[in-house]
Amino acid sequence: EPEVTQTPSHQVTQMGQEVILRCVPISNHLYFYWYRQILGQKVEFLVSFYNNEISEKSEIFDDQFSVERPDGSNFTLKIRSTKLEDSAMYFCASRTLSYYNEQFFGPGTRLTVL
Amino acid sequence: ILNVEQSPQSLHVQEGDSTNFTCSFPSSNFYALHWYRWETAKSPEALFVMTLNGDEKKKGRISATLNTKEGYSYLYIKGSQPEDSATYLCAFMVDSGAGSYQLTFGKGTKLSVIP
Numbered sequence: 001e002p003e004v005t006q007t008p009s010h011q012v013t014q015m016g017q018e019v020i021l022r023c024v025p026i027s028n029h030l031y032f033y034w035y036r037q038i039l040g041q042k043v044e045f046l047v048s049f050y051n052n053e054i055s056e057k058s059e060i061f062d063d064q065f066s067v068e069r070p071d072g073s074n075f076t077l078k079i080r081s082t083k084l085e086d087s088a089m090y091f092c093a094s095r096t097l098s099y100y101n102e103q104f105f106g107p108g109t110r111l112t113v114l
Numbered sequence: 115i116l117n118v119e120q121s122p123q124s125l126h127v128q129e130g131d132s133t134n135f136t137c138s139f140p141s142s143n144f145y146a147l148h149w150y151r152w153e154t155a156k157s158p159e160a161l162f163v164m165t166l167n168g169d170e171k172k173k174g175r176i177s178a179t180l181n182t183k184e185g186y187s188y189l190y191i192k193g194s195q196p197e198d199s200a201t202y203l204c205a206f207m208v209d210s211g212a213g214s215y216q217l218t219f220g221k222g223t224k225l226s227v228i229p
Contacts, residue, residue, distance in 0.1 A: 003157065004157065031214065031215075033216060033217075034218075035217070038217040041221070042118075042219050042220065042221050042222075043203065043205075043217075044219070045208075045216040045217065045218065045220040048212075048214035048216050050213070050214065055212050055213060055214040056216060057194040057209055089157070095149065099146070099207065099209075099213075099215035100146060100163060100165055101163065102148060102160035103148070103160070103161050103217060104157075104160070105150070105157045105158040105159075106157055107155065107156055107157045108157075111158075
């Protein structure tokens with residue numbers, strides 16, 4: 001069964017460093033998402049991506065964040081200069097064109113900023 | 115700000131017990147409600163996508179109902195088994211007009227089934 005994969009599973013970084021989180025969505029999916037969950041809090045939407053551009057972004061997704069789909073299979077989230085409060089589990093998700101269909105989630109990348 | 119609330123926050127049941135959880139969400143601008151099952155270190159797994167008022171869906175021992183007019187959904191597990199232990203998330207689908215239909219999640223109900 002096709003699945004969304006994410007690498008790495010755990011990333012530790014120093015405050016101020018850049019990190020890139022990687023995702024491989026399901027191959028025939030067209031919408032891609034990043035969500036995050038800070039420990040003890042709700043899963044929060046960050047950004048959606050369709051047709052090679054950002055479709056929607058939340059208030060959390062400021063200038064420090066960027067997304068791209070460099071090669072038609074990978075979908076990346078870059079945090080330019082990490083802050084302590086960026087420590088969270090980051091989930092990638094994808095879905096087909098129909099919004100009635102489920103979003104398929106990856107297992108997440110746990111980002112720890114020291 | 116959209117608010118999706120789930121109760122209870124956590125639940126411990128004996129193997130064989132039946133249980134249910136609640137998800138409440140805004141009753142206006144409804145598109146869909148998703149239920150996910152999430153085991154630690156695994157991907158959240160979609161259980162149901164519910165779209166119509168009065169919907170009832172079933173997958174094995176797990177079923178869900180939807181009331182969009184009053185803004186709630188129930189998830190039922192019949193005859194709980196230890197493998198049902200997980201966090202159950204509900205998510206309200208939002209459309210801000212851009213067509214992305216992102217999800218707004220509740221905090222989840224953590225179920226522990228004691229053998």
